[in-house]
Amino acid sequence: MKEFKRYMVTSALPYANGPVHIGHLAGVYIPSDIYVRYLRLKGKDVLWVCGSDEHGVPITLKAKKEGKHPQEIVDKYHEIIKKSFKDLGISFDIYHRTSAKIHHETAAGIFKTIHDKNGFIEKTTEQYYDPEARQFLADRYITGTCPHCGYEKAYGDQCEKCGTSLSATELINPKSTISGAKPELKPTKHWFLPLDTYEPFLKKWILEEHKEWKPNVYGQCKSWIDQGLQPRAVSRDLDWGVPVPVENAEGKVLYVWFDAPIGYISATKALTPDWEKYWKDKDTKLVHFIGKDNIVFHCIIFPSMLKAEGSYILPDNVPANEFLNLEGDKISTSRNWAVWLHEYLEEFPGKQDVLRYVLTANAPETKDNDFTWKDFQARNNNELVAILGNFVNRAIVLTGKYFDGLVPERINPDEADTAVLNEISEIRQKVEHSIENFRFREAMKEAMNLARLGNKYLAETEPWKLIKTDEDKVKTILNIALQISASLSIVLEPFLPFTAEKIRKILAIDKIVWDDLGNHDLLKAGHKIGKAELLFAKIEDKEIEYQVNKLLATKEQNKEESHEPVKDEISYDDFMKMDIRSGVILEAEKVPKTKKLLKLKVDTGVDQRTIVSGIAEYFKPEEIIGKQVSLLLNLAPRKIRGIQSQGMILMAEDKNGKLYFVAPQENIKPGALIK
RNA sequence: GGCGAGGUAGCUCAGCUGGUUAGAGCGCAUGAUUCAUAAUCAUGAGGUCGUGAGUUCAAGUCUCACUCUCGCUACCA
Numbered sequence: 018m019k020e021f022k023r024y025m026v027t028s029a030l031p032y033a034n035g036p037v038h039i040g041h042l043a044g045v046y047i048p049s050d051i052y053v054r055y056l057r058l059k060g061k062d063v064l065w066v067c068g069s070d071e072h073g074v075p076i077t078l079k080a081k082k083e084g085k086h087p088q089e090i091v092d093k094y095h096e097i098i099k100k101s102f103k104d105l106g107i108s109f110d111i112y113h114r115t116s117a118k119i120h121h122e123t124a125a126g127i128f129k130t131i132h133d134k135n136g137f138i139e140k141t142t143e144q145y146y147d148p149e150a151r152q153f154l155a156d157r158y159i160t161g162t163c164p165h166c167g168y169e170k171a172y173g174d175q176c177e178k179c180g181t182s183l184s185a186t187e188l189i190n191p192k193s194t195i196s197g198a199k200p201e202l203k204p205t206k207h208w209f210l211p212l213d214t215y216e217p218f219l220k221k222w223i224l225e226e227h228k229e230w231k232p233n234v235y236g237q238c239k240s241w242i243d244q245g246l247q248p249r250a251v252s253r254d255l256d257w258g259v260p261v262p263v264e265n266a267e268g269k270v271l272y273v274w275f276d277a278p279i280g281y282i283s284a285t286k287a288l289t290p291d292w293e294k295y296w297k298d299k300d301t302k303l304v305h306f307i308g309k310d311n312i313v314f315h316c317i318i319f320p321s322m323l324k325a326e327g328s329y330i331l332p333d334n335v336p337a338n339e340f341l342n343l344e345g346d347k348i349s350t351s352r353n354w355a356v357w358l359h360e361y362l363e364e365f366p367g368k369q370d371v372l373r374y375v376l377t378a379n380a381p382e383t384k385d386n387d388f389t390w391k392d393f394q395a396r397n398n399n400e401l402v403a404i405l406g407n408f409v410n411r412a413i414v415l416t417g418k419y420f421d422g423l424v425p426e427r428i429n430p431d432e433a434d435t436a437v438l439n440e441i442s443e444i445r446q447k448v449e450h451s452i453e454n455f456r457f458r459e460a461m462k463e464a465m466n467l468a469r470l471g472n473k474y475l476a477e478t479e480p481w482k483l484i485k486t487d488e489d490k491v492k493t494i495l496n497i498a499l500q501i502s503a504s505l506s507i508v509l510e511p512f513l514p515f516t517a518e519k520i521r522k523i524l525a526i527d528k529i530v531w532d533d534l535g536n537h538d539l540l541k542a543g544h545k546i547g548k549a550e551l552l553f554a555k556i557e558d559k560e561i562e563y564q565v566n567k568l569l570a571t572k573e574q575n576k577e578e579s580h581e582p583v584k585d586e587i588s589y590d591d592f593m594k595m596d597i598r599s600g601v602i603l604e605a606e607k608v609p610k611t612k613k614l615l616k617l618k619v620d621t622g623v624d625q626r627t628i629v630s631g632i633a634e635y636f637k638p639e640e641i642i643g644k645q646v647s648l649l650l651n652l653a654p655r656k657i658r659g660i661q662s663q664g665m666i667l668m669a670e671d672k673n674g675k676l677y678f679v680a681p682q683e684n685i686k687p688g689a690l691i692k
Numbered sequence: 693g694g695c696g697a698g699g700u701a702g703c704u705c706a707g708c709u710g711g712u713u714a715g716a717g718c719g720c721a722u723g724a725u726u727c728a729u730a731a732u733c734a735u736g737a738g739g740u741c742g743u744g745a746g747u748u749c750a751a752g753u754c755u756c757a758c759u760c761u762c763g764c765u766a767c768c769a
Contacts, residue, residue, distance in 0.1 A: 236696045237764070244695070244765085309697085309763065339697080340762075347762095378717090383705085384698045385762050392703075392718090399718060403731050411728045418727075458705075462717065469717095476733040481726075551729060610693035613768045631768025652769060665769055 021302035021333075023062035025295040026053050027281040029307040030070035030115070033094040034079050037101055038355035039388055040348040041308075043376040044338040048457050049306035050107050051377065054511040055452050058531035064295050066284035067102075068113030069095040072258040073273035087257045091116055101359040105369050106514045113284035115259075115276060120283035124276040125262035127326050128208075128251070132263055136325040137208040138248055145191060145200035160192050205254060206266070210275075212246035215321040219246075222331065223316060231455070233383075234337050237312045249318065251275040278319040281305075282329075296329055303332045312337050336455040339381035343388050344568060353571050356388070356564075364564075370513040371397050371553070377461050377512060390561045390568075397556045400465065406552035408471040409505065409520055412498035413549040419484055424499055425492035426542035434497055437474050441467065441504050442535035448508055457512075464508045471501040496542065499524070503539035507531060516552055523547045596651040597667070597691040598622060599681050605638035608658050616660055617641075621648055622688015629662035635676045645680045647691055 028049045031037055037046075049065065056063040071091035080087040091114070099112050113120070131137060191200055223230070223238045230238075251272050252261050258270030285292040295301050305315045315335050323329040341348065348355045361372060375396050379386050416422060427434070444467050451460035475498060480491045506520040507529050521527060524546050526539070533539055540546075600621045608614035613631040615638060628648070647667040654663045669677040681689070 231697095233697050233763085238696095240695045240764075313764080342762095379704065386704080389703095395703090395718065398729095402729060407728055407731050411732085413728095415727055462705090465717085472728095472732055475727075476725075479725085479727085481728095484727095549728090553729085555729065608693095608767090611767050612693065629768090633768085649769085655769060657769085658767070662769075 019302075019333075022298070022300035023295060023302070024053075024056055024064070025285070025301050025303045026056075026063060026065040027303075027305050028065070028067040028109075029305075029311055030068055030277055030280050031098050032073070032075070033069040033071045033091040033098065033114070034076050035094060035350045036097050037358045038348060038350070039343070039358070039361075039372070039376060040341040040355065042105070042358060042372070043341045043380050043386075043388070044308040045306050046102065046105075046107050047373055047376050048336070048338065048380060048455070051457050051460070051511040052304070052306070052452060052455070054108060054514065055531070058507070058510055058529070060530065060532075064285060064288065065108070065110050066113065066281055066288065067109045068111070068115065068280050068284045069098060070273070070277045070280060071095065071114055071116040072270070072276055074255065077255070077257045088116065097359055101362060104362050105358060105373070108514075111284050111288040113280065113287050115280045115283070117283070117287065119287050120276075120280055121259045123283035123286060124259045124271055124279040127279055127282075127322070128259075128271060128275070129262050130327070131210075131322070131325045132208070134325070134327070136210070137251065138211050139206055139208055141204050141206045144203065144205045144254075146203040146205075147198055147200050205269075207250050207269075208252045208261070209248040210251050210318070210321060210325065211248045212317065212321055213248060215324060216242060216246055218324060219317060219321070222320070227334075230334060231336060233309060233339065234312055234316065234335055237309070238316045241313055241317055246317070274314055274318065275322065278314065278322070299330060301330055302334075303330055305332050305335045307335060307337045309337050309339050334455070339383070339385045341376075341379070341381050341386055341388055344390070344565075345387060352575050354568075354575075365560075367515075368397075370516045371401060371556075373513060374401055374461070377457055380458050382456065382458055390564045394556045394558075394561045397553065401553040402555055404472065405465060405468040405505070405509075405516075408468045408475075408498075409502050409523070409552055410549055411475055412471065412495065412502050413523060413546065415480060416495050416499060416546060417549060419480075419488075419491060420495065422546050422548070424540045424542055424544040424546060425496050427493045427496045428489045430493050430497070433477075434493055437470065437497055438500065438537050440470055441501065444470070445508065445534045452511070461512045464505075464512060467501060467505055467508055471498055471505075474498065474501070496540075499540050499546070500537060504534050504536075507534045519550070519552055523550055593692070594651075595649060597647055597649050598687070599685050599689040599691065600646055600648040600687045602641050602644045602646060605641055607633055607638060608660065611658060614658060615641075617666070619646070619648060619664075619666075620687045621650055621664075622686065623650075626663040627661065628664050628666060629657040629660050630666045630668075632666070632668065632676050644678065645684065647679050647681075 026049060029045050031041060046067075053063055053065040069091060071087075076087050076090055080090050083090070095114050102109065102112060115124075192198075219238075219242055223235070224242065228235065252266075252269050252275075253272050254268055255270050256268060258273065259276045260266065261269040261271060282292070282296055285295055289295075296303075307315050312335070315332065315337075320331050323331060343354060343356060346354055362369070365371065371393070375393050376388070378396055378400075379388060379392065416424070419425075430438075444463055447463040448460045451457070451463060475494070478490075478494045480494045483494070484491050502520060503524055503526060506517045506524065506526070509520070510517040510529065517529075521529065524540065525544070598621060600619045602617055603620050603625065604618035606616050608616050608629065611633070613633045615630050615633045615636070617628045617630055618625060619628055649665040649667060652663075652665050654661055656662070667679040669679050681691075
């Protein structure tokens with residue numbers, strides 16, 4: 018394996034429209050913190066950067082909804098996120114943000130360089146522009162009269178009445194749905210990164226040269242490359258983001274995925290004037306920690322951008338984790354189904370390492386995993402308290418009791434004693450190997466084995482018995498138990514930094530270096546150690562119940578609060594325009610090559626017609642034949658997957674997206690009017 | 693539907709290029725022990741390795757089909 022002179026580590030930028038939860042931590046931030054802390058202890062030259070991703074449409078929407086400026090939104094979450102990371106001991110060298118000036122300059126600079134090298138494809142199209150709102154309008158934000166059927170409220174992309182696909186420019190009397198103003202046709206230019214031209218490069222670089230990447234990452238990349246890459250737009254008509262730095266680009270910003278990864282570079286710039294050697298020197302090892310949803314951006318798009326720019330190095334590895342679930346359900350910010358970091362820190366003060374431990378032990382390294390509070394409690398009580406905390410406590414208490422807290426000397430250690438000391442080095446090697454291969458779960462387990470080793474050693478030697486007959490032997494035993502404790506304070510530092518620090522405080526030592534791990538004389542005979550202090554406290558059932566109840570309450574609330582806002586008022590006439598009737602499904606078959614579509618033949622009472630409906634995920638064709646349904650008959654026909662769909666089946670949808678038929682409770686002849 | 697990843701003891705996971713009775717931690721049972729936060733230590737019981745075929749002297753490990761979970765993608769008037 019290549020030896021690198023220095024390391025550049027990045028962690029995915031959290032999106033600043035909400036706080037950070039345990040899924041983020043287990044997937045990205047804790048693994049990278051372990052990795053970086055380890056490298057630092059080894060004395061490596063390493064920089065680790067992260068920051069808030071503050072651009073993009075969702076933030077502007079959230080701002081609009083709350084009547085605020087996007088900057089207010091990102092300011093709020095940036096502070097919450099930054100503080101909670103710090104409190105958990107996530108040791109970024111810098112936590113930056115993409116709304117910062119230096120980021121805008123950096124992103125613009127990179128765009129400009131690629132632009133000047135003709136690295137983009139430019140495409141100009143005529144698009145509607147709203148002079149009042151002063152922005153370009155997406156097709157959906159324009160209504161007008163359909164040139165085919167004369168329907169007055171056709172959308173810019175499609176007429177709902179006759180079903181024809183339209184382009185906004187075909188509409189007669191177009192109107193902006195934002196301001197109501199009459200939009201003007203203006204040429205708008207966009208820039209595309211021609212990913213297709215990077216295909217040969219990506220093929221060689223990933224598929225041939227990085228076979229060691231994790232299977233999920235490698236497989237995902239292969240899938241994308243094999244399917245053929247398309248040029249991707251790198252700009253948007255929006256007023257929140259990094260302005261496109263060329264002439265005649267007013268109202269255009271860089272697409273958020275273009276500017277976000279550049280945030281790594283700008284953060285490094287903000288950190289040190291020496292930033293270039295971390296990003297441009299071939300002897301730097303660049304590692305991106307991300308979640309699986311980010312694989313394509315970090316393995317395909319960002320490297321292509323850097324390649325296009327020309328002067329940057331490419332990542333050596335992109336360790337992506339899978340997702341963490343919570344109590345069996347997907348974590349969801351919008352449904353408030355999460356354990357929020359800032360809340361955890363308040364509710365479990367001083368227990369940062371417990372969360373770090375549980376999330377590492379349970380990290381979704383190879384497949385999605387589940388976090389449960391019961392498991393959280395069990396790991397704390399049975400592993401941290403019983404194995405680790407207990408061992409260190411035993412060693413300290415015994416030393417206090419027998420030798421007044423003075424480290425005793427080793428006198429004629431026998432074979433078993435030496436074997437135990439030597440085992441520390443073996444554990445060290447295993448931990449190193451695992452961390453360097455991004456297997457943190459395994460690494461931490463090995464580290465914990467050191468505490469297991471200590472417990473076993475004490476149980477076998479029984480110093481509390483020997484003290485009556487052979488004090489010299491007890492000295493040797495406790496010396497070794499203390500050396501193990503000291504080594505624990507090193508090996509645990511990457512995983513449980515607060516605990517490692519606590520152990521050092523009790524042992525009254527300060528300096529630690531990874532290479533001291535396994536040293537048999539970390540504590541000199543005669544050194545005075547401090548008083549025993551518990552490393553971990555048991556977590557009682559009550560605390561766990563509280564958390565579980567909190568989640569149950571969320572579940573209840575989600576059930577109740579699933580109301581969409583009430584739509585705009587309509588007139589009775591509007592309602593009566595709809596022709597809703599009961600009907601019966603006569604035939605049903607799956608539309609080939611789709612997941613959700615069923616082609617149905619229904620008896621409407623007046624005729625038999627074909628309807629295509631997106632319900633295949635919840636109903637099998639044979640199950641619904643003969644089923645009574647409610648039909649909207651006079652909906653404009655529309656072609657779906659090549660099949661003309663004449664009407665719509667009415668369905669109720671719950672918050673999880675599950676569908677339910679809406680139909681008369683008792684059997685009724687097809688064709689009965691519903692009003 | 694296409695593509696990718698995964699399906700190994702109650703739970704969380706190891707099992708490298710196929711090779712003796714499939715491993716670990718936690719939980720569970722029994723025993724030992726009391727220095728320690730009823731903590732620890734030892735021993736043990738738990739698996740037809742998603743299902744079904746095939747290749748091979750030999751398959752959890754290779755091939756094919758099927759099935760379930762997750763993700764990307766197409767697609768839900």
